[in-house]
Amino acid sequence: MAKEVTSREDNYSQWYNNLVVKADLAENSAVRGCMVIKPYGYSIWEKMQAVLDKMFKDTGHSNAYFPLFIPKSFFSREASHVDGFAKECAVVTHYRLKNDPDGDGIIVDESAKLEEELIVRPTSETIIWNSYKNWIQSYRDLPLLINQWANVVRWEMRTRLFLRTTEFLWQEGHTAHSTRQEAEAETMQMVNVYADFAQNWLALPVHIGAKTESERFAGALETYAIEALMQDGKALQAGTSHFLGQNFAKAFDVKFTNRDGKLDYVWATSWGVSTRLMGALIMAHSDDYGLVLPPKLAPIQVVIVPVYKTQEEQDNVAQAAEGLRKELLAKGISVKFDNRDTHKPGWKFAEYELKGVPVRVAIGPKDLAKGTVEIARRDVPGKPGKKFVAREDAIAFIENLLAEIQVGLYERALKFRAENTHKIDSYDEFKEIIKTKGGFILAHWDGTPETEEKIKHETKATIRCIPFDAPEEDGKCMYTGKPSKRRVLFAKAY
Amino acid sequence: MAKEVTSREDNYSQWYNNLVVKADLAENSAVRGCMVIKPYGYSIWEKMQAVLDKMFKDTGHSNAYFPLFIPKSFFSREASHVDGFAKECAVVTHYRLKNDPDGDGIIVDESAKLEEELIVRPTSETIIWNSYKNWIQSYRDLPLLINQWANVVRWEMRTRLFLRTTEFLWQEGHTAHSTRQEAEAETMQMVNVYADFAQNWLALPVHIGAKTESERFAGALETYAIEALMQDGKALQAGTSHFLGQNFAKAFDVKFTNRDGKLDYVWATSWGVSTRLMGALIMAHSDDYGLVLPPKLAPIQVVIVPVYKTQEEQDNVAQAAEGLRKELLAKGISVKFDNRDTHKPGWKFAEYELKGVPVRVAIGPKDLAKGTVEIARRDVPGKPGKKFVAREDAIAFIENLLAEIQVGLYERALKFRAENTHKIDSYDEFKEIIKTKGGFILAHWDGTPETEEKIKHETKATIRCIPFDAPEEDGKCMYTGKPSKRRVLFAKAY
Numbered sequence: 001m002a003k004e005v006t007s008r009e010d011n012y013s014q015w016y017n018n019l020v021v022k023a024d025l026a027e028n029s030a031v032r033g034c035m036v037i038k039p040y041g042y043s044i045w046e047k048m049q050a051v052l053d054k055m056f057k058d059t060g061h062s063n064a065y066f067p068l069f070i071p072k073s074f075f076s077r078e079a080s081h082v083d084g085f086a087k088e089c090a091v092v093t094h095y096r097l098k099n100d101p102d103g104d105g106i107i108v109d110e111s112a113k114l115e116e117e118l119i120v121r122p123t124s125e126t127i128i129w130n131s132y133k134n135w136i137q138s139y140r141d142l143p144l145l146i147n148q149w150a151n152v153v154r155w156e157m158r159t160r161l162f163l164r165t166t167e168f169l170w171q172e173g174h175t176a177h178s179t180r181q182e183a184e185a186e187t188m189q190m191v192n193v194y195a196d197f198a199q200n201w202l203a204l205p206v207h208i209g210a211k212t213e214s215e216r217f218a219g220a221l222e223t224y225a226i227e228a229l230m231q232d233g234k235a236l237q238a239g240t241s242h243f244l245g246q247n248f249a250k251a252f253d254v255k256f257t258n259r260d261g262k263l264d265y266v267w268a269t270s271w272g273v274s275t276r277l278m279g280a281l282i283m284a285h286s287d288d289y290g291l292v293l294p295p296k297l298a299p300i301q302v303v304i305v306p307v308y309k310t311q312e313e314q315d316n317v318a319q320a321a322e323g324l325r326k327e328l329l330a331k332g333i334s335v336k337f338d339n340r341d342t343h344k345p346g347w348k349f350a351e352y353e354l355k356g357v358p359v360r361v362a363i364g365p366k367d368l369a370k371g372t373v374e375i376a377r378r379d380v381p382g383k384p385g386k387k388f389v390a391r392e393d394a395i396a397f398i399e400n401l402l403a404e405i406q407v408g409l410y411e412r413a414l415k416f417r418a419e420n421t422h423k424i425d426s427y428d429e430f431k432e433i434i435k436t437k438g439g440f441i442l443a444h445w446d447g448t449p450e451t452e453e454k455i456k457h458e459t460k461a462t463i464r465c466i467p468f469d470a471p472e473e474d475g476k477c478m479y480t481g482k483p484s485k486r487r488v489l490f491a492k493a494y
Numbered sequence: 495m496a497k498e499v500t501s502r503e504d505n506y507s508q509w510y511n512n513l514v515v516k517a518d519l520a521e522n523s524a525v526r527g528c529m530v531i532k533p534y535g536y537s538i539w540e541k542m543q544a545v546l547d548k549m550f551k552d553t554g555h556s557n558a559y560f561p562l563f564i565p566k567s568f569f570s571r572e573a574s575h576v577d578g579f580a581k582e583c584a585v586v587t588h589y590r591l592k593n594d595p596d597g598d599g600i601i602v603d604e605s606a607k608l609e610e611e612l613i614v615r616p617t618s619e620t621i622i623w624n625s626y627k628n629w630i631q632s633y634r635d636l637p638l639l640i641n642q643w644a645n646v647v648r649w650e651m652r653t654r655l656f657l658r659t660t661e662f663l664w665q666e667g668h669t670a671h672s673t674r675q676e677a678e679a680e681t682m683q684m685v686n687v688y689a690d691f692a693q694n695w696l697a698l699p700v701h702i703g704a705k706t707e708s709e710r711f712a713g714a715l716e717t718y719a720i721e722a723l724m725q726d727g728k729a730l731q732a733g734t735s736h737f738l739g740q741n742f743a744k745a746f747d748v749k750f751t752n753r754d755g756k757l758d759y760v761w762a763t764s765w766g767v768s769t770r771l772m773g774a775l776i777m778a779h780s781d782d783y784g785l786v787l788p789p790k791l792a793p794i795q796v797v798i799v800p801v802y803k804t805q806e807e808q809d810n811v812a813q814a815a816e817g818l819r820k821e822l823l824a825k826g827i828s829v830k831f832d833n834r835d836t837h838k839p840g841w842k843f844a845e846y847e848l849k850g851v852p853v854r855v856a857i858g859p860k861d862l863a864k865g866t867v868e869i870a871r872r873d874v875p876g877k878p879g880k881k882f883v884a885r886e887d888a889i890a891f892i893e894n895l896l897a898e899i900q901v902g903l904y905e906r907a908l909k910f911r912a913e914n915t916h917k918i919d920s921y922d923e924f925k926e927i928i929k930t931k932g933g934f935i936l937a938h939w940d941g942t943p944e945t946e947e948k949i950k951h952e953t954k955a956t957i958r959c960i961p962f963d964a965p966e967e968d969g970k971c972m973y974t975g976k977p978s979k980r981r982v983l984f985a986k987a988y
Contacts, residue, residue, distance in 0.1 A: 064530070076599055087591070093585065106580055
């Protein structure tokens with residue numbers, strides 16, 4: 001199995017695509033740029049959704065659902081918003097097909113042309129703020145804390161499974177507040193929720209920070225993001241939270257009576273993560289044998305593979321495996337006993353390695369005789385990750401091992417990030433590192449979009465964020481020599 | 495509050511719309527025919543989803559996700575399918591907007607015209623079977639048991655919140671089997687899952703049966719449905735399960751090698767329920783005071799309303815309420831303590847009545863003195879539904895009451911259905927009942943689409959289904975007098 005996966009060193013990009021397809025996560029569809037998320041991939045997404053959904057509800061948010069379509073005119077209301085999205089919109093112009101009078105196919109019925117075209121939502125600020133207008137009259141109606149799980153469409157020219165697709169699944173939070181402070185606090189809270197999720201569930205260390213003006217969401221005053229480092233030294237933006245100020249409230253005329261009885265525009269935030277997180281998860285931990293999944297998000301945490309030759313051996317092993325399965329299940333561990341007689345153990349080992357199942361248990365006649373089971377951890381491939389454990393210790397061992405793998409993956413990713421983060425003060429060195437090693441670079445920048453643009457043009461590296469935890473220090477912009485107060489985070493990015 | 499709701503007798507249709515809007519379930523959006531599902535409505539839908547999703551998984555299905563868009567040519571592949579859906583399709587023709595050179599708005603960029611138009615999915619058989627083609631080679635790849643939670647679009651001319659909207663949310667199961675028998679059994683299993691859900695969760699009795707040819711899904715050999723009776727005597731189709739034979743396998747050339755090594759086309763089913771279930775839920779049990787929700791699907795099962803005048807009273811009552819809340823929560827009951835000081839108890843009573851909270855507990859100083867609480871059941875409005883219960887018995891009483899309400903709603907609906915089901919043998923009587931009383935009519939029919947069509951044309955009543963449990967009996971078609979073997983179920987329908 002694993003032989004079908006290109007190695008990371010040979011071709012990282014192909015390794016990624018191989019993994020997604022061979023591990024049965026997703027595939028390209030007949031519709032350009034749109035993917036099919038297959039059951040195994042979708043079950044990981046469902047786990048992510050469940051965790052995030054609980055986090056959103058625990059912070060006071062409710063789910064709702066707004067229309068897929070947005071009237072074209074809504075788009076123009078917020079000027080920078082339309083600039084940001086107009087060039088990548090799927091446009092619905094007709095509402096009926098008919099039989100082609102000249103042939104046997106079907107054609108668009110020109111008599112069913114819409115008076116105003118509808119845009120398939122690339123994001124929902126406009127349609128949502130048009131609704132909020134009717135929901136908000138007074139400060140008593142605020143805050144409004146709403147999230148939506150939905151599909152969105154952005155007509156991307158170059159697409160890659162999970163990382164950049166024309167249609168993708170996501171959640172978009174849209175909140176309305178009576179004060180600027182409260183909206184800013186919400187923006188910050190939600191980027192921290194994302195960071196918490198990335199670190200404690202995806203086992204992925206992230207930098208949290210503010211985007212520069214040129215990288216902000218179209219219509220936002222501030223965009224905060226979490227940025228992670230992939231194994232090829234490129235950064236991946238894994239979630240964003242936007243402080244929208246009063247821009248959308250003004251565009252859609254959403255005013256409220258404040259505590260002093262005066263009318264004011266409402267303050268807004270929006271925030272989202274998408275199926276792109278699947279790409280981050282895959283790239284962060286996996287190896288040349290296949291997927292490596294953090295136990296907390298693995299649809300199957302433990303797989304039990306029976307080893308036998310005779311029918312009697314099979315029966316005895318199956319009985320032992322079934323007992324183990326039930327004990328693990330009782331501990332809340334998701335476990336699969338693969339008792340298929342159509343495949344050999346070796347084939348199954350490779351299969352679950354490819355699919356990233358964190359812990360594999362093998363039970364054979366020798367184990368039964370010795371009172372042991374063989375336990376292999378996916379994050380340490382081959383012999384070093386295998387251990388024979390006494391049957392009576394197996395449950396506790398596996399419980400510990402799952403926790404250890406979860407933490408271990410995070411620490412490994414953190415170590416990798418530390419090794420691939422460079423503090424650089426000269427532009428020559430910057431260019432050299434970007435060209436040869438990649439990774440994160442912490443460097444001084446003069447704060448102007450012009451310098452940012454020149455660096456991007458010359459190196460393809462962008463400012464990923466201005467990290468919240470970057471210490472104040474006096475420095476000089478590596479490009480212009482102008483003064484700078486703190487280092488910002490550069491990288492080439494997905 | 496409830497005064498804003500039109501009574502059922504005055505105008506049933508307006509009562510329904512009032513309820514949906516006033517109880518904050520949904521509203522019309524700026525996009526024709528598309529609704530906004532508001533947080534309270536969506537939280538009921540989430541409960542439905544969770545229950546159904548578990549039922550699907552318990553019967554071996556996995557979730558996946560397929561593209562929103564379907565290439566126009568896919569539609570033409572299955573002849574009856576395209577006939578069924580072509581007239582109500584949203585069509586994407588362009589993928590970019592641009593600034594209008596002659597004005598300040600944005601217009602469709604004519605240079606970004608798609609070579610082949612894309613249809614926003616009205617249902618996903620075609621795009622899914624196009625994928626299945628690559629997933630299925632041998633009988634070992636079967637059965638394929640997949641479900642998708644998604645939004646779909648059908649360009650309806652006359653829309654009503656939840657009941658018929660241009661965009662709606664649903665789940666669509668799409669399964670592939672190696673034998674006809676297995677696919678037929680799956681079709682039957684899933685309509686039974688829907689009936690189970692309707693009866694045990696929605697508290698809604700349903701008839702399960704087969705659709706006549708003219709009412710079948712476009713492309714199906716058999717459509718099974720569950721049909722419920724609403725309080726105005728109209729039927730509502732609440733879920734369908736289709737046996738698709740080999741139609742889609744042939745249209746998309748999906749063949750497999752069977753156990754004998756021979757190539758054969760794959761057998762298919764599809765089945766779905768949608769946010770229409772919300773409409774059924776609302777109409778089935780609610781009254782002129784507002785929503786009545788079955789406890790198993792109520793987002794808030796118990797609300798505690800404090801009654802007080804002085805600050806001291808408020809403190810004491812709050813303490814008692816908080817204790818009760820925690821005890822109920824520990825029992826797994828979802829409970830809200832509405833301690834807002836901005837609204838009077840009477841206002842809150844009306845509010846929760848409108849929103850259909852099954853059980854309301856009121857606690858005041860007198861209750862504290864007497865060691866009681868006042869418990870009101872929503873399904874029996876006013877005084878008859880109220881009771882003072884000793885505090886120490888309250889938890890057990892409420893637990894029982896919730897179960898009693900769930901069963902009681904079902905029995906009430908069953909009784910209503912029995913009272914509004916008529917066995918009719920003459921067409922004159924049939925017309926009279928349809929005109930005056932409505933309800934279900936069991937009558938003999940000669941089995942021809944022509945007769946069915948004439949009855950429909952003359953009375954607007956349709957054959958809802960041929961119930962599986964209709965006993966065999968010799969009879970004569972009420973319209974033509976031709977022989978009939980069993981009665982079928984007629985009604986005017988939503």
